[in-house]
Amino acid sequence: MPRITLSQFAAEKGQTKAASLLGMSQGALNKALRVGRDIYVTEHADGSFAAEEIRPFPCQVQLKKSA
Known part of the structure; x- marks a missing residue:
């Protein structure tokens, strides 16, 4: 499996199973x-x-997703 985003992984496996894995x-x-x-x-x-x-390095500011 190639490298995929966490959201893709969670969508494929389901959040509970993805977290466990x-x-x-x-x-x-x-x-x-x-x-x-x-x-x-x-x-x-x-x-x-x-x-x-x-x-980013150095990272002094928390990154937040805009809603």
Whole structure:
């Protein structure tokens, strides 16, 4: 699986299962989606998943998604 956005991953797997696969709570995943964090998910060869966030450096201001 190529690198996909967290929102695409959650849409494919469902928020509860996506959160479980990433080792986080569903509430934390929902909040990350709500505020628009720039997070990408990659599937490893062994079937596990990893997520990474892209942020400006240095980042002193919290990024928020406009509603």
